[in-house]
Amino acid sequence: MSATTDTVVRMPAPVVRETKAVELPGIAMFFAGLVTVLVGAGLFVLGMGDGEPVVALAVFGLLVITAGAVVLRGLFTVAPGQARVLQFLGRYVGTVRSDGLRWANPLVTREKISTRIRNLETATLKVNDADGNPIEIAAVVVWQVEDTARARFEVDDFVRFVGIQTETAVRHIATSYPYDNHEESGLSLRENADEITETLSIEIAARVESAGVRVIESRLTHLAYAPEIAQAMLQRQQAGAVVAARTRIVEGAVGMVELALARLAEQDVVELDEERKAAMVSNLLVVLCGERSTQPVINTGSLYH
Numbered sequence: 001m002s003a004t005t006d007t008v009v010r011m012p013a014p015v016v017r018e019t020k021a022v023e024l025p026g027i028a029m030f031f032a033g034l035v036t037v038l039v040g041a042g043l044f045v046l047g048m049g050d051g052e053p054v055v056a057l058a059v060f061g062l063l064v065i066t067a068g069a070v071v072l073r074g075l076f077t078v079a080p081g082q083a084r085v086l087q088f089l090g091r092y093v094g095t096v097r098s099d100g101l102r103w104a105n106p107l108v109t110r111e112k113i114s115t116r117i118r119n120l121e122t123a124t125l126k127v128n129d130a131d132g133n134p135i136e137i138a139a140v141v142v143w144q145v146e147d148t149a150r151a152r153f154e155v156d157d158f159v160r161f162v163g164i165q166t167e168t169a170v171r172h173i174a175t176s177y178p179y180d181n182h183e184e185s186g187l188s189l190r191e192n193a194d195e196i197t198e199t200l201s202i203e204i205a206a207r208v209e210s211a212g213v214r215v216i217e218s219r220l221t222h223l224a225y226a227p228e229i230a231q232a233m234l235q236r237q238q239a240g241a242v243v244a245a246r247t248r249i250v251e252g253a254v255g256m257v258e259l260a261l262a263r264l265a266e267q268d269v270v271e272l273d274e275e276r277k278a279a280m281v282s283n284l285l286v287v288l289c290g291e292r293s294t295q296p297v298i299n300t301g302s303l304y305h
Contacts, residue, residue: 011206011210012210014147014154014210015153015154016092016149016150016153016154017147017149017150018095018147018148018149018212019095019149020094020095020097021086021094021095021096021104022093022094022104022105023094023096023098023103023104024102024103024104025101025102025103026076026077026100026101026102026103027101028103029071029074029075029103030075030101030103032071033069033075034068034072035068036068037065037069038068039064039068040061040063040064040065040066040067040068041061041065042061043057043058043060043061044065045061046061047059047061071103071106073106074103074104074105074106075101075103076101076102076104077100077102078096078097078098078100078102081114081115082112082113083097083112083113083114083115083145083148084096084102084110084112084113085110085113085148085149085152086104086110087108087109087111088105088107092149092152093108095148095149096110097115111152113145113148114145115144115145116144117143118142118143119140119141120140120141120142120143120162120163120166121138121141122139122141122163122167123167124137124138124222125167125174126226127171127174127175128175129174129175129177129178129179130175130176130177130178131178131179133225133226134225134226134228135189135223135224135225136222136223136224136225136226137170137174137189137220137222138221138222138223139170139197139220139221140219141166141204141218142215142216142217142218143162143208143214143215143216144213144214144216145158145212145214146212146213147212148212149212150210150211150212151211151212154211154212155210155211158213161208161211165207165208166204166207166208166218168207169200169204169207170200172203173196173199174189177189177196179223179225189220189223193220196220197219197220200220201215201217201218257281261281
């Protein structure tokens with residue numbers, strides 16, 4: 001199915017890929033900024049002392065305070081299962097994945113992107129299968145952001161993008177296979193769930209790769225005929241089950257009749273001509289294949305009288 005998927009899904013190659021941003025431990029930079037602010041405050045106080053003010057010293061103290069504030073502005077936190085995408089003047093400069101208190105260039109913008117594992121359950125879709133029968137189908141997809149740069153810059157809204165592409169893949173899979181193969185060769189949605197879900201995962205992964213998303217697993221959560229044909233298809237399945245059961249009963253009955261005739265001939269219990277054998281076979285098949293219990297009839301005569 002991979003070849004079919006390649007011909008159906010033609011996503012553009014990504015322009016940007018995730019890189020590690022230049023960042024420093026936040027605790028060390030916090031103390032560095034705090035010390036800078038305190039030093040600047042001290043210089044400002046000295047410059048504006050009780051004696052004659054030293055304007056240059058006070059101005060320098062203000063500059064030092066400003067520098068310390070700028071340093072402190074570069075601090076940010078990263079929670080577990082999150083990443084920060086950094087941009088400087090609109091240009092992507094890297095991603096921070098290390099959790100805790102971190103520090104980066106104070107002039108960059110920092111956008112949160114969750115890298116946690118997520119579930120997406122599609123709505124129940126009504127589509128036609130490969131045989132043209134209307135069916136209802138739904139699926140659940142387990143996915144995770146693998147490349148934060150592509151998730152942020154390659155698509156407008158990667159969460160909505162994954163939802164739409166998943167629904168498209170489910171529709172395509174549903175129209176590519178019959179609901180039931182009715183004893184014909186090939187895969188069917190009902191009987192080959194493992195193969196179908198594997199194919200579904202491959203197609204969804206191909207569709208959302210451009211958004212930097214990795215598909216962990218996908219499963220069908222709902223699969224049924226549409227209400228307008230459900231009763232007719234149920235009768236067809238019941239008829240098939242009845243035919244299969246009858247076939248099994250007849251095969252077993254024929255085997256039992258063969259065994260009975262062979263045992264009678266082997267142990268020389270009674271000698272039967274062809275006509276008596278035919279009558280015995282008919283009676284045994286009626287007894288073994290009948291739906292109701294048979295009533296025994298005592299024959300006081302013979303087969304010919």
